[in-house]
Amino acid sequence: MTVAAIRDIVIVGGGTAGWMTAAALARFLETTRGGWRVxxxxxxxxxxxxxxxATIPQIRLFNAGLGIDEDEFLRETQGSIKLGIEFDGWLRPGHRYMHAFGPTGRDLGLIGFHHYWLRGRALGDAAPFGAYSYNEAAAYAGRFMRGDNPATALPPLVHAYHFDAGLYAAYLRRYAEARGVVRFEGRIAGVTRDGMSGDIDTLILEDGATVSGQLFIDCSGFRGLLIEQTLGAGYEDWSEWLACDRAMAVPCASAGDFTPYTRSTARPAGWQWRIPLQHRTGNGYVYSSAHLSDDEAAATLLANLDGEALADPRPLRFTAGRRKAVWVKNVVAIGLSSGFLEPLESTSIHLIQSGIARLLQFLPDMRIDPVAVAEFNRLSAWEIERIRDFIILHYKATERADTPFWRRARDMAIPPELAERIALFRATGQIRRDQDELFTELAWSQVMIGQGIVPAAHHPLARLLGDDDIQGFLGTLRQAIAGAVATLPSHSDFLRSNRSQHR
Ligand SMILES: Cc1cc2nc3c(=O)[nH]c(=O)nc-3n(C[C@H](O)[C@H](O)[C@H](O)COP(=O)(O)OP(=O)(O)OC[C@H]3O[C@@H](n4cnc5c(N)ncnc54)[C@H](O)[C@@H]3O)c2cc1C
Known part of the structure; x- marks a missing residue:
């Protein structure tokens, strides 16, 4: 018996996940020329x-892999620059810190910069940890420059984007279709399956049309049309740690203030995002339905916009968690069909990107091997669980006790691995981080320190510098950052010049 090579891939869904997958497959499989059909x-x-x-800097690798020009991308998606995320009121009302991309301070020798910062603190230097981040200073000053800044020896700013997700999907659709991806419009009403293997053979659309394939990528969103509704993969529910299960979203008119960072403001039963784009500002209140009604959420959201609302608030429902298996038989789930974590650290689009990278890595050739499927599922679970713990950290390490929602977050039991990380950092300033984990040691230290987890002592090697030297070192860093920021153009000018150069 001859076995047919797997070359016929069907993607179910045309949201961000579907079109990112289609664009990447078109680019890397040379859809029309290599015998593949997508x-x-x-x-x-x-x-x-x-x-x-809102995204994180890794998205730039995805776009670069597709050969997308950044300026064109920003114009096509009404995008803006993101240098970090501000957390307002997460530790306590009135307090704020930023999880900024890029380095904070400068490591000297074997130990992380935060040990020198701790030493400076012990000597009476009151500057917050974020004062040593070039990204944070540029973000708060509303400035941006791409690449090297000739006026400073500091490394370039590290950026991600805010963009209109609908425009991004439309842009990637044009990209994918130009490279051979074929699109069908219609509602899938049923499937046929192979009687022996249980694999999916064919999608049946409401109008009777059929679409057949050998490998199916389920990008159908929360419903998980194939992975859950057809194959019953199961869902691991994480709401004991991440109680928010609703969002109310509304765009508003732009205040003309294109702050190059995302803002997350703590609210009585969750938090509100603010994402400035060129043509509007995206806003949403992520909340727990056990603590707040939809009407109250909408009212709070509408009362906290910086411009006129451009639509009615739109409700969304979700459950934090992950699909127990994201690859079952000949179906691979990517995007919301594979699991969901609230957008506190803007990680969903990144999880799509890494799901695609993993799919390409494990792409079957003549047959789907159960060993590869098991490894794919193990890696996918491991990745999202590490991100889950990073998000739980923001809730657990709060001093807020002003509402039942925040008291619950502060007092909840957390996954043991996260509890160990926090205890290690508190006692020694060491960060436990697994290889290949998304968030770096610096990201963990920024959020732990920002959320009030300050190590009891610095590392002894930080004492190799004398008291005056350490203060001089810290002061010089602050001056270098302030001097560099003063030379940067404004973020608004950066966007304006990009628009005007291509009229
Ligand atoms: C409140 C909220 C805020 C978010 N904010 C961020 C953020 O700031 N940053 C970030 O990275 N991520 C964020 N995300 C996540 C992000 O929105 C998703 O990861 C992204 O949109 C991908 O969605 P998707 O393509 O998986 O699903 P969807 O957008 O739901 O697309 C599903 C597709 O499947 C199709 N489909 C479904 N059923 C059928 C059927 N029967 N027949 C035919 N077609 C079908 C639909 O038509 C659609 O095209 C947020 C999510 C939520 C809920």
Whole structure:
């Protein structure tokens, strides 16, 4: 018996996940020339979630891999620059800190910069940890420059984007279709399966049309049309740690203030995002329905916009967690169909990106090997669980006790691995981080320190510098950052010049 090579891939869904997958497959499989066929099915009636608007710097690697020009991308998606995320009121009302991208301070020798910062603190230097981040200083000054700044020896700013997710999907659709991906519009009403293997053979659309394939990528969103509704993969629920299960989203008119950072403001039963784009500002209140009604959430959101609301608030429901298996038989789930973590650290689009990278890495050739499927599932679970713990940290390490929501967060039991990380940092200033984990040691230290977890002591090697030397070192760093920021153009000018150069 001859076995047919697996070359026929069908993507179910045309949201951010579907079109990112289609674009990447088109780019890396040379769809039209290499014998591969990639088909995407989406339903205009069902539509997309389309609120994913903030990203992390890894998205630049994805776009670069597709050969996308950054200036064109920013114009096409009404995008803006993101240098970090501000957490306002997360430790306590009135307090704020930033998880900024890029380095903080400068490591000297074997130990991380935060040990020198701790030493400076012990000597009476009151500057916060974030004062040593070039990214943070530029973000608060509303400035940005791409690449090297000739006026400073500091490394370049590290950036991600805010963008209109609907425009990004449309842009990637043009990209993918130009490279051979075929799109079908219509609602999938059923599937046929192979009687022996249980694999999915064919999608049946409402109008009777059929789409067949050998490998199916389920990008159908929360419903998990194939992975859950057809194959029953199961869902691991994380709401004991991440109680928010609703969001109310609304765009508002731009205040003309294109702050190059995302803001997350703690609210009585969750938090509110603010994401400035060129043509509007995206806003949303992520909250726990056990602590707040939808009407109250909408009222709070509308009362806290910096411009006129451009639509009615739109409710979204979700459950934090992950699909127990994201690859089952000949179906791989990517995007919301694979699991969900609230957008506190803008990680969903990144999880799509890494899901695609893993799919390419494990792409089957003649047959789907159960050993590869098991490893794919293990890696996917490991990745999202590490990100989950990073998000739980923001809730657990709060001093807020002003509402039942925050008291619950502060007092909840957390996954043991996270508890160990916190205890280690508190006692020694050491960060436990697994290889290949998304968030770096610096990201962990920024959020731990920002959330009030300050190590009891610095590392003894930080005493190799004398008292005056350490104060001089810290002061010089602050001056270098302030001097560099003063030479940067404004973020608004950066966007304006990008628009005007291409009229
Ligand atoms: C409140 C909220 C805020 C978010 N903010 C961010 C953020 O700031 N940053 C970030 O990285 N991520 C964010 N996300 C996540 C982000 O929105 C998603 O990761 C992203 O939109 C991908 O969605 P998707 O493509 O998996 O699903 P969807 O957008 O839901 O697309 C599903 C697709 O499947 C199709 N489909 C479904 N059923 C059928 C059927 N029967 N027949 C045919 N087609 C079908 C639909 O038509 C649609 O095209 C946020 C999510 C939420 C809920």
């Amino acid at each position: 088909t995407l099915v989406e339903s205009d009636d069902i539509g997309t979630v389309g609120v994913g608007e």
